[in-house]
Amino acid sequence: MSKPTPISGFPEWTPAQRMIEQYVLDRIRSTFELYGFAPLETRAVEPLDQLLRKGETSKEVYVIRRLQGDPEGAAGDDALGLHFDLTVPFARYVLENAGKLQFPFRRYQIQKVWRGERPQEGRYREFLQADIDIVDRDTLAPHHEAEMPLVIGDALRALPIPPVRIQVNNRKICEGFYRGIGLTDPEATLRAVDKLDKIGPAGVTELLATTAGASEAQAKACLALAEISAPDASFADAVRALGVSDPLLDEGVAELTAVVETAAAHSPGLCVADLRIARGLDYYTGTVYETQMIGYERFGSICSGGRYDNLASAGTIRFPGVGISIGVTRLLGLLFGAEALTVSRSVPTCVVVAVTSEELRGASNRVAEALRSRGVPTEVSPSAAKFGKQIRYAQRRGIPYVWFPGAEGAPDEVKDIRSGDQVVAAAWEWTPPRADLTPLVS
Amino acid sequence: MSKPTPISGFPEWTPAQRMIEQYVLDRIRSTFELYGFAPLETRAVEPLDQLLRKGETSKEVYVIRRLQGDPEGAAGDDALGLHFDLTVPFARYVLENAGKLQFPFRRYQIQKVWRGERPQEGRYREFLQADIDIVDRDTLAPHHEAEMPLVIGDALRALPIPPVRIQVNNRKICEGFYRGIGLTDPEATLRAVDKLDKIGPAGVTELLATTAGASEAQAKACLALAEISAPDASFADAVRALGVSDPLLDEGVAELTAVVETAAAHSPGLCVADLRIARGLDYYTGTVYETQMIGYERFGSICSGGRYDNLASAGTIRFPGVGISIGVTRLLGLLFGAEALTVSRSVPTCVVVAVTSEELRGASNRVAEALRSRGVPTEVSPSAAKFGKQIRYAQRRGIPYVWFPGAEGAPDEVKDIRSGDQVVAAAWEWTPPRADLTPLVS
Numbered sequence: 099m100s101k102p103t104p105i106s107g108f109p110e111w112t113p114a115q116r117m118i119e120q121y122v123l124d125r126i127r128s129t130f131e132l133y134g135f136a137p138l139e140t141r142a143v144e145p146l147d148q149l150l151r152k153g154e155t156s157k158e159v160y161v162i163r164r165l166q167g168d169p170e171g172a173a174g175d176d177a178l179g180l181h182f183d184l185t186v187p188f189a190r191y192v193l194e195n196a197g198k199l200q201f202p203f204r205r206y207q208i209q210k211v212w213r214g215e216r217p218q219e220g221r222y223r224e225f226l227q228a229d230i231d232i233v234d235r236d237t238l239a240p241h242h243e244a245e246m247p248l249v250i251g252d253a254l255r256a257l258p259i260p261p262v263r264i265q266v267n268n269r270k271i272c273e274g275f276y277r278g279i280g281l282t283d284p285e286a287t288l289r290a291v292d293k294l295d296k297i298g299p300a301g302v303t304e305l306l307a308t309t310a311g312a313s314e315a316q317a318k319a320c321l322a323l324a325e326i327s328a329p330d331a332s333f334a335d336a337v338r339a340l341g342v343s344d345p346l347l348d349e350g351v352a353e354l355t356a357v358v359e360t361a362a363a364h365s366p367g368l369c370v371a372d373l374r375i376a377r378g379l380d381y382y383t384g385t386v387y388e389t390q391m392i393g394y395e396r397f398g399s400i401c402s403g404g405r406y407d408n409l410a411s412a413g414t415i416r417f418p419g420v421g422i423s424i425g426v427t428r429l430l431g432l433l434f435g436a437e438a439l440t441v442s443r444s445v446p447t448c449v450v451v452a453v454t455s456e457e458l459r460g461a462s463n464r465v466a467e468a469l470r471s472r473g474v475p476t477e478v479s480p481s482a483a484k485f486g487k488q489i490r491y492a493q494r495r496g497i498p499y500v501w502f503p504g505a506e507g508a509p510d511e512v513k514d515i516r517s518g519d520q521v522v523a524a525a526w527e528w529t530p531p532r533a534d535l536t537p538l539v540s
Numbered sequence: 541m542s543k544p545t546p547i548s549g550f551p552e553w554t555p556a557q558r559m560i561e562q563y564v565l566d567r568i569r570s571t572f573e574l575y576g577f578a579p580l581e582t583r584a585v586e587p588l589d590q591l592l593r594k595g596e597t598s599k600e601v602y603v604i605r606r607l608q609g610d611p612e613g614a615a616g617d618d619a620l621g622l623h624f625d626l627t628v629p630f631a632r633y634v635l636e637n638a639g640k641l642q643f644p645f646r647r648y649q650i651q652k653v654w655r656g657e658r659p660q661e662g663r664y665r666e667f668l669q670a671d672i673d674i675v676d677r678d679t680l681a682p683h684h685e686a687e688m689p690l691v692i693g694d695a696l697r698a699l700p701i702p703p704v705r706i707q708v709n710n711r712k713i714c715e716g717f718y719r720g721i722g723l724t725d726p727e728a729t730l731r732a733v734d735k736l737d738k739i740g741p742a743g744v745t746e747l748l749a750t751t752a753g754a755s756e757a758q759a760k761a762c763l764a765l766a767e768i769s770a771p772d773a774s775f776a777d778a779v780r781a782l783g784v785s786d787p788l789l790d791e792g793v794a795e796l797t798a799v800v801e802t803a804a805a806h807s808p809g810l811c812v813a814d815l816r817i818a819r820g821l822d823y824y825t826g827t828v829y830e831t832q833m834i835g836y837e838r839f840g841s842i843c844s845g846g847r848y849d850n851l852a853s854a855g856t857i858r859f860p861g862v863g864i865s866i867g868v869t870r871l872l873g874l875l876f877g878a879e880a881l882t883v884s885r886s887v888p889t890c891v892v893v894a895v896t897s898e899e900l901r902g903a904s905n906r907v908a909e910a911l912r913s914r915g916v917p918t919e920v921s922p923s924a925a926k927f928g929k930q931i932r933y934a935q936r937r938g939i940p941y942v943w944f945p946g947a948e949g950a951p952d953e954v955k956d957i958r959s960g961d962q963v964v965a966a967a968w969e970w971t972p973p974r975a976d977l978t979p980l981v982s
């Protein structure tokens with residue numbers, strides 16, 4: 099077998115990086131649970147026709163087929179694809195299990211997703227997302243939209259990462275405003291304004307004219323709206339100053355005000371109303387969220403989502419929801435790339451128990467058992483080589499302690515191999531300092 | 541959208557079942573880390589040619605292709621398939637990263653795998669495995685084979701499941717014995733003996749004659765070996781009593797004796813030498829393991845593995861290893877089916893903070909913040925309905941406490957809705973009994 103090579107877009111972390119990832123996931127999960135979100139996992143596959151309901155994503159789907167199965171099957175009605183996000187599977191799960199769930203239903207879901215895109219920097223074909231969503235039956239109270247930034251703010255603040263800023267907008271503001279100035283195709287307008295960062299104001303003005311039939315004055319108004327940004331409810335004054343009146347606009351302003359004020363009461367500076375935030379996906383109907391990591395703004399959003407009303411419906415029953423998704427792989431990829439995250443050792447092990455001779459391995463096993471029974475991660479040395487070599491085994495992995503079973507009635511001793519300090523110890527009572535027990539992430 | 545239906549072989553748990561699964565995974569992971577195994581995740585896909593190196597598994601592979609990609613690509617050299625176990629990807633990872641890893645390398649890996657089989661009871665197309673492996677460069681000391689049952693014994697004993705029995709055998713015993721009685725095709729012999737449970741001694745005798753050229757006496761000897769089973773080193777006496785002599789046989793007996801004695805010193809009764817255990821996969825070269833859950837023996841092994849010497853090699857460098865895999869989905873599927881596992885509530889939430897009116901939602905948010913800051917999972921009531929309705933919201937989810945913010949300067953109160961007891965409390969100091977803090981699995 100020749101040496102295998104990585105597959106582009108399918109990242110694999112080292113064990114040390116995986117320890118950091120697990121630390122991050124544990125923290126995220128803990129915050130989600132503190133807010134009462136219940137865990138859920140859905141299968142990795144969905145019927146292809148479900149995945150293709152949104153035409154724009156079809157290019158990104160991986161289709162699967164059994165190697166020995168009928169090749170035609172892959173194109174048939176029962177063809178399966180790997181899910182490309184966790185929102186579509188969740189909406190399907192809610193419909194399928196509506197009779198068994200309690201509404202409003204709060205769930206979190208941390209899973210891999212796959213997209214068959216051409217990979218580029220910061221884009222992956224396989225990546226991990228951590229989502230929360232709240233769905234209700236028939237109607238969903240807007241205060242749930244104000245809760246999302248609190249959860250995400252707490253979750254991200256608990257991580258060893260730079261501070262973040264959540265940018266919020268509300269689709270109703272855009273739609274109401276566009277309608278209020280006489281534009282009849284809000285989606286085309288939104289798509290054009292969404293390109294502001296890429297093509298600049300002049301480009302957007304031109305695009306608005308050709309795709310949304312906007313006059314120069316209308317384009318100017320759209321750009322003025324997109325310019326509005328404020329860390330508090332003052333954004334609403336700026337909107338009103340544009341002199342446009344529309345009931346949907348007023349509703350959106352009220353909802354966004356509640357989102358910004360709720361966030362400010364929880365953690366000042368966390369949330370900014372930024373009226374240029376559009377989000378590509380067209381299923382959003384209310385608040386939309388993006389999140390920048392301070393100092394990493396050029397890499398785009400690491401946590402996005404929004405309110406949706408039409409993802410899940412069966413007959414006359416609708417399940418409106420709001421959700422937000424942390425791009426864990428993206429976040430870690432950025433920070434690993436910048437060497438901004440480290441862990442104090444490359445294995446969980448705190449103690450290596452030395453082995454005097456293979457005949458006495460059983461005695462070392464007893465020591466390890468005693469240490470493990472009190473929660474101390476312990477390995478027994480893989481060889482009965484000279485102690486110097488056994489110590490180097492620990493050293494190379496960053497393991498802080500080596501334990502020497504006492505020979506012929508002598509007491510055991512434990513050595514801190516960083517300082518060289520060696521003390522008499524008993525396996526049923528010795529405890530390492532708290533900071534040494536598990537690897538430290540920083 | 542019509543109501544979606546489940547896809548056969550792709551199980552999905554309820555949120556309550558997922559809480560149990562997470563509890564199980566946390567325990568397993570904690571035990572693996574106590575033994576110093578480092579975490580690893582590999583990508584979900586491998587090059588198809590790697591997955592097909594073992595011809596017998598080819599029927600089980602799912603191939604993936606990009607929906608918009610070249611359909612020919614799926615059959616080409618760079619075609620990708622979903623991994624069907626975690627051993628093959630791990631062997632590939634070791635080869636790919638050998639220069640960066642410290643050997644012996646101990647890793648655990650808990651991930652989904654996929655098999656495109658026709659599903660049947662207890663078989664899944666998507667399922668979760670929890671693996672540990674130890675690989676070394678060039679040679680792997682046999683004591684690592686004796687360590688596996690200790691880890692698995694501790695991991696499974698920490699779970700709320702029936703006790704288990706690990707059955708061990710050693711390929712060298714079988715091969716050496718078959719050679720010692722003059723049979724020249726040990727693999728064909730092993731495959732025939734492996735069918736003992738299915739086709740009985742007479743069937744095996746016939747199969748041995750046709751596929752391995754065994755005489756009646758040889759077949760009888762093979763069956764006599766397969767009959768041997770003992771909870772201690774006495775199995776070796778029974779083997780010797782068969783009067784067959786071969787150096788590989790002696791090596792196998794010595795290794796298996798060490799495995800059984802090491803396990804007995806750690807936990808008496810955990811391990812049984814059972815010389816009919818063969819394992820289907822032909823890459824095993826030493827100790828092999830299967831695990832029965834007492835009372836669920838008819839469902840087969842829930843945790844299997846073995847020693848392998850030829851899975852990973854590059855040029856003249858070999859990486860022999862030993863590993864074992866807990867079939868988590870299989871285990872949970874059995875126990876969920878038998879309704880043998882329950883959790884005390886269907887959400888992580890310990891407290892629901894009531895909302896007096898939507899205008900006062902901010903005050904309830906403050907209470908929730910204070911409780912969460914001290915680790916108490918808390919939700920704010922989704923509506924400002926009558927308190928009776930808010931209490932029923934908690935009741936339906938099994939949430940034990942409802943918190944009532946004090947009106948107009950009155951102190952807050954918290955109600956245990958199981959007993960009806962209601963007491964004055966302050967959010968910055970009240971703590972629920974430890975047993976109520978998180979859901980209990982039993």
